[in-house]
Amino acid sequence: MVNKKEVKTTCAYCGTGCGLVLEIENDRIIRSRGDKEAPVNKGQACIKGVFGYHFVHSKDRLTSPLIRENGKLVPATWEKTLNFVASKFAAIKNSYGGDALSIFACARATNETNYITQKFARSVLGTNNIDGCNRT
Amino acid sequence: MGSNTSDAHPIIANRMKKAAKKGLKIFVIDPRKIDMTKVAEKHLPLKVGSDIALMNGMMNIIIQEGWYNKEFVERSTLNFEELKIHVQQYTPELVESITGLKYEDIYEVSKAYSQAEKGMIAYTLGITEHHCGVNNVFDVANLALLTGHIGREGTGIMPLRGQNNVQGAGDMGCLPNMLPGAVPLLDEQSKEKFEKAWGVTLNPHVGSTLTSMLDKMKDGQVKGLYIVGENPILADVNQSHTRAALENLDFLVVQDIFLTETAELADVVLPARGWGEVEGTYTNTERRIQRVRKAVTAVGDSWDDWYIFTQLANKMGYSMNYDTSEDIWNEVRELCSHLYGGMSYERLDREYGLQYPCPTEDHPGTKVIHTEFYESHDKVSPFTSVSYTPPVELPDEEYPFTLTTGRRYEPYNTHTQTKYYPETLKRKQTEETVDMHPENAEVLEVSNGDWVTVRSRRGEVKVKVKVTDQVQPDLVFMSFHWSEVPTNALTIDEFDPISGTAEYKACAVQIKKL
Numbered sequence: 058m059v060n061k062k063e064v065k066t067t068c069a070y071c072g073t074g075c076g077l078v079l080e081i082e083n084d085r086i087i088r089s090r091g092d093k094e095a096p097v098n099k100g101q102a103c104i105k106g107v108f109g110y111h112f113v114h115s116k117d118r119l120t121s122p123l124i125r126e127n128g129k130l131v132p133a134t135w136e137k138t139l140n141f142v143a144s145k146f147a148a149i150k151n152s153y154g155g156d157a158l159s160i161f162a163c164a165r166a167t168n169e170t171n172y173i174t175q176k177f178a179r180s181v182l183g184t185n186n187i188d189g190c191n192r193t
Numbered sequence: 194m195g196s197n198t199s200d201a202h203p204i205i206a207n208r209m210k211k212a213a214k215k216g217l218k219i220f221v222i223d224p225r226k227i228d229m230t231k232v233a234e235k236h237l238p239l240k241v242g243s244d245i246a247l248m249n250g251m252m253n254i255i256i257q258e259g260w261y262n263k264e265f266v267e268r269s270t271l272n273f274e275e276l277k278i279h280v281q282q283y284t285p286e287l288v289e290s291i292t293g294l295k296y297e298d299i300y301e302v303s304k305a306y307s308q309a310e311k312g313m314i315a316y317t318l319g320i321t322e323h324h325c326g327v328n329n330v331f332d333v334a335n336l337a338l339l340t341g342h343i344g345r346e347g348t349g350i351m352p353l354r355g356q357n358n359v360q361g362a363g364d365m366g367c368l369p370n371m372l373p374g375a376v377p378l379l380d381e382q383s384k385e386k387f388e389k390a391w392g393v394t395l396n397p398h399v400g401s402t403l404t405s406m407l408d409k410m411k412d413g414q415v416k417g418l419y420i421v422g423e424n425p426i427l428a429d430v431n432q433s434h435t436r437a438a439l440e441n442l443d444f445l446v447v448q449d450i451f452l453t454e455t456a457e458l459a460d461v462v463l464p465a466r467g468w469g470e471v472e473g474t475y476t477n478t479e480r481r482i483q484r485v486r487k488a489v490t491a492v493g494d495s496w497d498d499w500y501i502f503t504q505l506a507n508k509m510g511y512s513m514n515y516d517t518s519e520d521i522w523n524e525v526r527e528l529c530s531h532l533y534g535g536m537s538y539e540r541l542d543r544e545y546g547l548q549y550p551c552p553t554e555d556h557p558g559t560k561v562i563h564t565e566f567y568e569s570h571d572k573v574s575p576f577t578s579v580s581y582t583p584p585v586e587l588p589d590e591e592y593p594f595t596l597t598t599g600r601r602y603e604p605y606n607t608h609t610q611t612k613y614y615p616e617t618l619k620r621k622q623t624e625e626t627v628d629m630h631p632e633n634a635e636v637l638e639v640s641n642g643d644w645v646t647v648r649s650r651r652g653e654v655k656v657k658v659k660v661t662d663q664v665q666p667d668l669v670f671m672s673f674h675w676s677e678v679p680t681n682a683l684t685i686d687e688f689d690p691i692s693g694t695a696e697y698k699a700c701a702v703q704i705k706k707l
Contacts, residue, residue: 064486064487064488065484065486066468066469066484066485066486066488067357067475067477067483067484067485068357069357069358069468069475069485070356070357070605071201071202071353071354071355071356071357071605072202072353072354072355072356072357072358072359072360072477072478073202073204073205073353073477073478074357074475074476074477074478074479074481074483074546075204076483076545079469079488081488081489084489084490085489086469086488086489094545095545096481096545096546097204097477097479097481097483097546098204101204101207102204103203103204103602104203104602104603104614104618104620105603105605105611106204108614108615108618109605109610109611109614110469111613111614111615112450112451112467112609112610112611112612112613113467113468113469113470113489114489114492115451115613117451117452118450118451118464118492118493118495119449119450119451119452119456119462119464119465119493119495120464120492120493120494120495121464121493121494122461122462122463122464122494123459123461123462123464124460124461125459125460125461130452130457130459130462135494135496135504138461138463139501139504139505139508140508141461142446142461142463142505143505143508143509145417145443145444145460146417146419146444146509147509149416149417149443149444153416155396156396156398156400156414156415157414157415157416157417158415158416158417158418158419159400159401159406159409159410159415159417159418159419160418160419160420160421161403161406161418161419161420161421161423161425162362162367162421163362163421163422163423163498164356164357164358164359164361164362164367165356165357165358165422165468166358166362166421166422166473166498167358167361167471167472167473167474167475167485167498167499167518168358168361168362168364168365168473168474168475168476168482168522168525169473169474169499169518169521169522169525170421170471170473170497170498170499170502171358171361171362171365171366171367172365172366172373172499172521172524172525173498173499173502173503173513173515173521174365174367174421174498174499174502175365175366175367175373176366176391176502176513177502177505177506177513179366179387179391179393179395179396180391180392180393180395180506180511181505181506181509181511181513183396184396184400185369185370185378185395185396185398185399185400186369186400186401186406186415187366187367187368187369187400188367188368188369188400188401188402188403188406188693189359189362189363189367189368189403189423190356190359190403190423190428191359191362191363191367191368192402192403192404192692192693192694192695
């Protein structure tokens with residue numbers, strides 16, 4: 058049986074913030090259209106809004122953490138990877154201070170992710186070296 | 194001004210075009226004959242980087258002709274006399290020679306903007322991506338203040354944001370000098386509030402901007418970098434400088450949804466969930482906060498970006514625990530109640546979106562800001578006089594062309610997502626070109642599709658030619674969407690001293706037929 062649903066969301070490309078309706082079949086996005094109820098775009102959408110969703114289901118998506126070993130990035134568990142990252146950041150912070158660390162945040166990610174990103178930089182790494190592509 | 198609206202913000206462009214049919218007068222100020230010129234009253238094709246000369250010239254005309262809003266200037270501004278004297282230097286002759294525009298056109302746009310009942314300036318990276326980007330913005334603000342076109346509906350300054358959540362990322366505190374809720378780190382009271390809420394003592398030193406952090410990586414001061422969903426190898430100016438900076442790090446973590454050109458350099462790559470797989474909110478270019486919703490199950494063993502940070506924080510001895518994005522949003526609402534207090538997920542779901550400030554549940558949100566200029570009359574803003582400075586790298590005998598860079602309609606930034614368009618989709622352009630004027634093409638003996646080498650003092654790329662009168666003679670245009678043609682190998686690492694934004698819009702190049 059085909060499992061169909063529609064999900065309303067906001068486009069993730071430019072800063073206009075068009076409302077989109079995503080048509081979902083069997084857990085895949087099969088169509089995207091401008092949402093007529095959206096105050097910003099009133100049903101309109103550009104090529105990116107309508108056809109820009111295909112990347113979600115691409116075979117090239119990253120599906121596992123990767124650690125560089127002998128020059129090559131190889132899959133690893135989250136547990137091993139996060140322990141490794143935590144120990145490396147802690148070592149740099151202990152030797153050189155928090156300002157030897159830095160984060161480039163993501164202007165495509167949600168407000169919630171961005172809030173946590175800077176909270177992590179300031180509370181855990183101890184640095185205000187946080188910036189994003191606001192300047193590009 | 195400096196906004197290729199129909200390519201970069203197509204839906205906003207549609208609204209402008211519709212309004213133009215109803216009588217809105219649009220003046221396009223842009224070095225290129227972009228599509229918006231088709232609906233414009235007039236196109237002013239100024240020389241790249243001459244914006245301040247034009248705006249100072251306009252203000253000189255507006256003041257000399259007595260077209261400025263005297264009541265507004267007296268009541269709501271400071272430093273008017275200083276501005277008046279400063280812009281007197283920008284005589285018609287000087288402004289014509291710097292901008293390449295005709296005086297009568299400058300006069301016409303000055304009159305139309307200042308005399309309109311409502312006037313608005315929409316701009317994008319054509320204003321900010323210069324070594325003098327901040328000064329450009331000051332001058333846009335000067336024009337709005339001089340004419341009183343701010344603080345009323347239908348007026349104002351409209352920077353069109355390039356990314357879905359570039360506004361929100363800054364507002365959330367992903368800036369080296371700002372805490373969440375657009376409060377400065379150096380504001381003691383705010384700092385104390387966050388220290389108490391987060392249970393830490395905050396580093397009191399303002400951090401570095403992205404562009405100056407790259408310098409610090411190169412000289413070894415910054416040793417560890419965590420990149421979230423960005424591809425600086427293709428997106429940042431002077432690629433060899435960016436690569437050298439990243440390669441000099443002791444430790445690089447890249448969190449992304451694809452193995453980008455930048456992720457390939459990383460010591461650790463963390464698989465994130467992306468749009469379509471996560472819950473949350475974005476803030477659009479008009480301060481409107483809207484929900485983004487999970488539509489499908491996330492791929493493989495990917496995690497939400499914020500969840501990765503919380504797990505890492507816990508491992509590093511700082512407790513961070515949230516069950517949902519809504520829990521995080523509620524913490525933001527509590528700590529930044531002056532902006533978001535009234536914006537629960539429930540309300541955002543019901544009302545589609547709300548524009549901040551929206552401090553309480555019964556607040557309708559704020560459509561127009563700076564209304565104090567007109568309503569309570571208790572807002573005063575200074576003019577900031579600024580001077581024209583030419584692009585850092587001007588064309589010369591060896592590098593005779595000016596390269597200006599930007600975006601095209603279909604691809605988005607470094608194309609990591611839009612390259613997955615279905616192959617059957619009809620497109621205007623599927624590979625990079627160097628767009629040049631017919632006069633230059635004739636001299637170089639090249640036509641559409643011919644290969645050339647474009648070289649700057651920093652690098653070179655091979656690219657096909659597109660002959661078009663969209664660009665002025667001796668000006669060429671390229672985008673940075675296709676990794677096969679890394680245009681940022683050419684661009685210059687010169688930055689605005691205040692914002693740290695790079696001069697993407699002007700550098701000198703030579704072009705050779707292959």
